[in-house]
Amino acid sequence: MTALPAPAATRPAARRWLLPAVCALLLSACAAPPVTEVPQRRQMAMPALPAMKNFAPRPGTPPVRANADIARDILDLFFRMESGREVPRFTRYEAPIRVGLAGQVPPGAEAELSRLLLRLRSEAHIDIARADSAAAANLHVEFLPRARMQAVVPHAACFVVPRVGGWDEFRRRRHGPEVDWTTLESRERITVFVPADVAPQEVRDCLHEELAQALGPLNDLYRLSDSVFNDDNFHTVLTGFDMLVLRAAYDPALRTGMTRAEAAAALPAILRRLNPRGERLPARGADDSPRAWIDAIETALGPRTPAPARRVAAHRALAIAEARGWADNRRAFSHFAVARLSLASEIEMAVLNFAEAARIYAALPDGALHVAHVDMQMAAFALGSGQAEEALVLTGRAIPAVQAAENAALLATLLMIRAEALEMLGHEQEARAVRLDSLGWARYGFGADDTVRNRLSEIAALTPPRAGG
Structure with a gap:
């Protein structure tokens, strides 16, 4: 707010950046690797959209x-x-x-x-x-x-x-x-x-x-x-x-x-x-977030700020977090911001910072959902590089935390990635079932039918071209 x-x-519109904007960047960054044989990219047949899914009421943890x-x-x-x-x-x-x-x-x-x-x-x-x-x-x-x-x-x-x-x-x-x-x-x-x-x-x-x-x-x-x-x-x-x-x-x-x-x-x-x-629990006593760090994070995430200035701001936020000796979610979020803004131009830096963000989040007692967000990024990388088994491991690990957090947009994206990985491994029937499941959640998370179909096409485009016929 x-x-x-x-x-x-x-509630600022910029706060909705996490999934759509990151997906857009990772989809452009994770271009499929070339193959030496004649490539034939699979044509994405658009299935009919199923009924919208929704979450049953559940109390908070x-x-x-x-x-x-x-x-x-x-x-x-x-x-x-x-x-x-x-x-x-x-x-x-x-x-x-x-x-x-x-x-x-x-x-x-x-x-x-x-x-x-x-x-x-x-x-x-x-x-x-x-x-x-x-x-x-x-x-x-x-x-x-x-x-x-x-x-x-x-x-x-x-x-x-x-x-x-x-x-x-x-x-x-x-x-x-x-x-x-x-x-x-x-x-x-x-x-x-x-x-x-x-x-x-x-x-x-x-x-x-x-x-x-x-x-x-x-x-x-x-x-x-x-x-x-x-x-x-x-x-x-x-x-x-x-x-x-x-x-x-x-x-x-x-x-x-x-x-x-x-x-x-x-x-x-x-x-x-x-x-x-x-x-019975010990106090963490986290210090206040300084205005300089908040300003750097907000600049990094600001959709109207030029990309180079956003990357500089993300690195500035990370430098402040490191200088203050943080080991909490703010340090992890600084790494996450650097990783997100490195996707289009510095893949190695993006992967290293996603990994560091996940390491810090995983050490927090309430960090499972945050790790799941990182796992989605890494699953997309795995899919784009042909590592279908790794994509299955990452999505399988992330899905329970995302379901518990009731984030249908993220859940749909994970399921779409998982369906592509299953299809790469030849599990056609299971892939169709998972993809259909993803669409029910996507209708809730993304809304308009065209938006749902576009997201499905974007995830499918991550899959490396197939050699031969």
């Missing part, structure tokens, strides 16, 4: 984190904006929360919202439900065409605004103090704006992060490896850590109007009750 000129909070660290994270999430501005008082909804939908509600959005509200009630113990009528709603979700949203807030994929009840009111007040979170004294009326014409997974992701922000956290912290409140965007649905943060925020021992010091005094007892395991 990023501060608007009038400081409402947004409890955090593996010391309560002392979690308390500090909660304070930084509630009492500081991403820009660094301090928030003077703790706020939350004090009345029961009733959610209303408005605008061009896309198919499946109501079901996604129902699943999310069920999780918020059962895991975070928040009194939240659908409103009986528009007038009864105090948390609004309005769906708009993406172009209409970004004509007003150009870089936001979705965003949340306090003290407004809809789009027209937001437009009237967007330059005023009413939409400034730092002036908020209580949460009584908030609106989440979500694009209506994006993939179902993007709708779900926006609902998860923006509703959670409407309920609680105002900040994103790069040091959080198990949370949606991290601009690395590895997690796309609310995690067990996120649910614990929200449950603590709505504990009776906290109340709207508390200062940071008052909340800090109350949190240890709250977390002892809610997360007794966290009392």
